[in-house]
Amino acid sequence: EPEVTQTPSHQVTQMGQEVILRCVPISNHLYFYWYRQILGQKVEFLVSFYNNEISEKSEIFDDQFSVERPDGSNFTLKIRSTKLEDSAMYFCASSYPGPGTEAFFGQGTRLTVV
Amino acid sequence: AQSVTQLDSHVSVSEGTPVLLRCNYSSSYSPSLFWYVQHPNKGLQLLLKYTSAATLVKGINGFEAEFKKSETSFHLTKPSAHMSDAAEYFCVVSGHSGGGADGLTFGKGTHLIIQP
Numbered sequence: 331e332p333e334v335t336q337t338p339s340h341q342v343t344q345m346g347q348e349v350i351l352r353c354v355p356i357s358n359h360l361y362f363y364w365y366r367q368i369l370g371q372k373v374e375f376l377v378s379f380y381n382n383e384i385s386e387k388s389e390i391f392d393d394q395f396s397v398e399r400p401d402g403s404n405f406t407l408k409i410r411s412t413k414l415e416d417s418a419m420y421f422c423a424s425s426y427p428g429p430g431t432e433a434f435f436g437q438g439t440r441l442t443v444v
Numbered sequence: 445a446q447s448v449t450q451l452d453s454h455v456s457v458s459e460g461t462p463v464l465l466r467c468n469y470s471s472s473y474s475p476s477l478f479w480y481v482q483h484p485n486k487g488l489q490l491l492l493k494y495t496s497a498a499t500l501v502k503g504i505n506g507f508e509a510e511f512k513k514s515e516t517s518f519h520l521t522k523p524s525a526h527m528s529d530a531a532e533y534f535c536v537v538s539g540h541s542g543g544g545a546d547g548l549t550f551g552k553g554t555h556l557i558i559q560p
Contacts, residue, residue: 334487365550373488373534373550421488432478433548435488 332356336422336436343412343443351407351439353422362405363423363433364397366390373421379405380427412443446471448537450551457525458559465520465554467535477518478536478548479509488534494518505529530558 335354343349355362364376377387379397394410405424409416419440423433451466469475479491492503499511505528509520518535535551 372552375548432490432493437485437487
């Protein structure tokens with residue numbers, strides 16, 4: 331069964347460092363997303379990506395964040411200068427277009443900023 | 445605007461007894477509703493979805509949910525709990541009329557505990 335894969339499963343980084351979280355979406359999906367879940371809080375939408383550009387982003391997705399689809403298979407989230415409050419589980423997802431479409435999620439990357 | 449409230453942060457049931465996980469939503473649009481499950485160290489897996497067809501929706505692993513517009517509810521049920529059902533469950537609403545999942549709003553989750 332096709333699945334979304336994320337690497338690494340756990341990343342520890344020092345405050346101020348740049349991190350790149352990687353995702354391989356399901357191959358024939360067209361929409362790609364990043365969500366995050368701070369410990370004990372809700373899963374929050376960060377950004378969606380379609381046709382090689384950002385289609386929607388939340389208030390959380392400020393200038394320190396960027397996304398890229400560098401080739402035909404990978405989808406990355408870069409955090410330029412990490413802060414302690416960026417510590418969270420980050421989920422990548424992909425979907426077909428269409429109303430009521432469900433997202434298929436990866437296992438998540440736990441980011442710990444120290 | 446849309447929101448989701450999962451009424452219980454933890455639910456504990458005995459194996460073999462019924463499961464009820466409660467969810468209320470609000471949405472400015474005709475909503476699509478989903479239940480996702482997250483087992484420890486796993487990703488989010490879709491259990492079932494409602495997209496304006498039948499109000500009683502059947503999902504995987506014996507789960508089902510009923511959309512009640514008058515009560516703005518989408519409660520998840522299962523007649524008989526199994527130990528493997530122990531997980532975190534998320535109720536999710538999508539109110540966008542367009543495509544994709546960027547309109548998904550998650551509830552805080554309900555942790556389901558199964559007692560032997």
